[in-house]
Amino acid sequence: MTTAPIRLGISRCLLGEEVRFDGGHKHDPFLTDTLGRYIEWVPVCPEVEAGLGVPREAMRLVGNPQHPRLMTIGSQHDHTQALEAMIEGRLDALRILSLSGFIFKRGSPSCGTERVRVYTSQGMPSHSGAGIFAKAFRDTFPLVPTEEEGRLCDPSLRENFIERVFCYHRLQDLLQNGLTSQSLIRFHTIHKYLLLSHSPQHYNTMGRLVSQAEQYRLKALTTKYSDLFMKTLAVKTSVRKHVNVLHHMVGHFKNRLQTEEKSELLGVIDDYHRGLTPLIVPLTLINHYVRVFDVEYIRDQVYLNPHPKELMLRNHV
């Protein structure tokens, strides 16, 4: 059971705050008006917090793509040191807040997570890299789910990111409440079908780890399990993998269905398989039978309700 609020870091300009170099913002209504109902935002504008002011001269990354400098485009002023000083203190403060994810502004030399242009000192774009703050954040908190706002327009990336945020939050709760073999088994059990929908290989590896939990020191077990859990959830699902999970679930109650009910349910799964309906359709019917028959093993599966249904994330995948 989750207790603390779900806190997500966010590039401040995405909330509609006028902190961009030109005094503007990049308000994303899905984030503030929809996702924001379930989230406590922790806004960060690295450039403003580094003391660079609004408005400010436009900047870009220059030099070594692994260790670029943050330079103003016109006056060639180097702001790297100011940004790095801000980052040091800010990451410590963010650690205390136990963020469950971070949404970054795409393309920014401070906030972009990938494909940010890096220029030569002569002003030619040479490589792509990551914004300086975003890279430092991801290096410091490798398990925390991160995404760029632009990629969240893709329904499957959006569903995957938000699913990982809710899962990571439950993992944080598990660890904060003190991991025991029993609590780990319970946690793993309720996530089984979700993990299977991402990667049957990782699912098997995790099953072996949990069954051998007694052989590990608690710290090693925590690290290994957390790492595998988040890696598994980052593997893309597919229609084929979902269909496999749906059939596994139906196997728990199909003997209790009338012939017509069974063929209707299998037909709905087949429709999803053929791309005629979204995932929410077979899931709604399965959820219905799980409630009606009170199927113990699957009634608590996170796979059935991985995030608030009001977000309608499975209506488009």
Ligand code: SF4
């Ligand atoms: S992209 Fe990052 S640095 Fe730029 S305005 Fe937005 S929050 Fe600030």
